[in-house]
Amino acid sequence: MASDVHPQTGGETRRWLDIRPLARNLVQRQSWFIAFILLDLLIIRAIQTDPILIETWDYIQIGISVTIQITIVAFLLAIVIGIITAFGRISKNIIIYNVSTLYVELFRGLPLLVIILIFAFVVTPGVVDWISGSDSTGQATGLPFLDDFIQRLIGIPEEDVATTALRSRDIDPLWRIMFAFALTYGAFMSEVFRAGIESIGRGQMEAARSLGMTYFQAMRYVILPQAIRNVLPALANNFVFLLKDTSLASVVAVSEISYLTRQYSSNRFRYPEGLLVLSFIYANLTIILSMGAYYLETRLHADRRES
Amino acid sequence: MVEREPIIRIQNVSKSFGRVRALRNVSLDIYPREVVVIIGPSGSGKSTLLRCINRLESYEQGDIWVDGIHLSHKATDINKVRAEVGMVFQQFNLFPNLTAIENVMLAQRVVRKRPYAECERIAREQLEKVGIPEKADVYTAKLSGGQQQRVAIARALAMNPKIMLFDEPTSALDPEMIKEVLDVMLNLAKEGMTMAVVTHEMGFARAAADRVVFMDKGEKLEETTPSDLFTNPSHERLKLFLSKIL
Numbered sequence A: 001m002a003s004d005v006h007p008q009t010g011g012e013t014r015r016w017l018d019i020r021p022l023a024r025n026l027v028q029r030q031s032w033f034i035a036f037i038l039l040d041l042l043i044i045r046a047i048q049t050d051p052i053l054i055e056t057w058d059y060i061q062i063g064i065s066v067t068i069q070i071t072i073v074a075f076l077l078a079i080v081i082g083i084i085t086a087f088g089r090i091s092k093n094i095i096i097y098n099v100s101t102l103y104v105e106l107f108r109g110l111p112l113l114v115i116i117l118i119f120a121f122v123v124t125p126g127v128v129d130w131i132s133g134s135d136s137t138g139q140a141t142g143l144p145f146l147d148d149f150i151q152r153l154i155g156i157p158e159e160d161v162a163t164t165a166l167r168s169r170d171i172d173p174l175w176r177i178m179f180a181f182a183l184t185y186g187a188f189m190s191e192v193f194r195a196g197i198e199s200i201g202r203g204q205m206e207a208a209r210s211l212g213m214t215y216f217q218a219m220r221y222v223i224l225p226q227a228i229r230n231v232l233p234a235l236a237n238n239f240v241f242l243l244k245d246t247s248l249a250s251v252v253a254v255s256e257i258s259y260l261t262r263q264y265s266s267n268r269f270r271y272p273e274g275l276l277v278l279s280f281i282y283a284n285l286t287i288i289l290s291m292g293a294y295y296l297e298t299r300l301h302a303d304r305r306e307s
Numbered sequence B: 001m002v003e004r005e006p007i008i009r010i011q012n013v014s015k016s017f018g019r020v021r022a023l024r025n026v027s028l029d030i031y032p033r034e035v036v037v038i039i040g041p042s043g044s045g046k047s048t049l050l051r052c053i054n055r056l057e058s059y060e061q062g063d064i065w066v067d068g069i070h071l072s073h074k075a076t077d078i079n080k081v082r083a084e085v086g087m088v089f090q091q092f093n094l095f096p097n098l099t100a101i102e103n104v105m106l107a108q109r110v111v112r113k114r115p116y117a118e119c120e121r122i123a124r125e126q127l128e129k130v131g132i133p134e135k136a137d138v139y140t141a142k143l144s145g146g147q148q149q150r151v152a153i154a155r156a157l158a159m160n161p162k163i164m165l166f167d168e169p170t171s172a173l174d175p176e177m178i179k180e181v182l183d184v185m186l187n188l189a190k191e192g193m194t195m196a197v198v199t200h201e202m203g204f205a206r207a208a209a210d211r212v213v214f215m216d217k218g219e220k221l222e223e224t225t226p227s228d229l230f231t232n233p234s235h236e237r238l239k240l241f242l243s244k245i246l
Ligand SMILES: Nc1ncnc2c1ncn2[C@@H]1O[C@H](COP(=O)(O)OP(=O)(O)O)[C@@H](O)[C@H]1O
Pocket: B017, B020, B021, B022, B040, B041, B042, B043, B044, B045, B046, B047, B048, B049
């Protein structure tokens, strides 16, 4: 702001022209990024010109949308699950507290790979049997309404819906493992949200309540906005981890980029090319994400910004 | 000046934190338009007493009525009561993610459900009243302690409370900022706001208090006028306390 400029410091114009601090900052703090961009450009050029790499890219690139889809859907589900569970973990109700703690400990304790396998081969068939009725004779005995609903949802032809029962192989592997990711990351993120809520001083809740807000209004308008802002770096971290962990979906034949890479590389025996393209995609996705998170963070911290 | 029906009636209230007895059988009536100053050594239960009035603390025994509403009743909607009772804290407790004016607007919107334009108008009026209209769009961390406390007062006043509670509003302030906050409070007292004020600012007590209450170890030991307080303090412990703070 103009009125804040001290007359003594004077040399406004000189400081304007002096690009040395900017250059120094660029070299000292941003060299890694420049190197990254250069490397990136080199690889992009190779992918555009080298016939083998063109073929590799064309094969693997199809999976990018699947990778992103799993990441975003699972992350949004995990945020909802995480916030709800965080409230369970700070609840004074012993049942709610213990149920949510059991969930968190279980899902944090098992390897994600194991959880994915369980969801793909145990939970999904189990739920499908339960919904359709396990005798599978065609006429549903379980939950016919849900059975028909899910069949319509996954695109079974309308004339077949009433006569057939839901089968687990009708369910896309993508959806078999979506909840494995969502629940695992929901467990991680509930701890993040809990710590965030607990980091807000007691005085904030008291001030909000003293103004007549209900507990939920105080949470919604006062505590959570501050808590979420505080945990944003941790959330961004989780998002990057989740993005990378989606590669585990390849074990149950979800055609995301890692699965396609393995398929392509072993068929054509082109491991270096496949892995180069794969790494290129992951690295760019995560860097873009990190920059987006950084931007969001600085925007949300408007009150701490120098004015 | 004093009307007959008290707006706050505290009867035989006791409160413990585990084995610490924070309040022992405290009774106090506060009448509309009255200013009651509560003094006493640290840990004597002053904050706890104030916080029982808007139920930020629960109490085990006794009864409190605020504006005719019985707080001990299960059916009482405490949020309704709190909306009529403004509170100002020692540590300000402003919402740091909001600007000054947003701080003053939030509860009006959420609790009073006033339209946005009205909230803003009232918020500007209140900031004007506490003397910092020019800081409306500044985030609270950028304000001095005295300015923060005045925003906190404006935030409470914007709800049009019938009663204002102040818990050591100037204790966290640098000496040069105490006066600006006390001046706002003195004006409020002059306008006839009902106030219960925990403070060690004897100048304020002398200028504005109708009554002074002395508490020690959870008990109300003395209830007197400000002039009597200094001229003939009856209690030994009160004499000792006054000799320390004056
Ligand atoms: N949340 C709490 N938990 C446990 N003890 C408390 C709590 N709040 C106050 N106390 C105790 O109750 C007594 C009265 O405290 P308080 O009302 O804050 O005194 P004052 O405001 O007069 O300094 C003190 O002994 C204090 O340690």
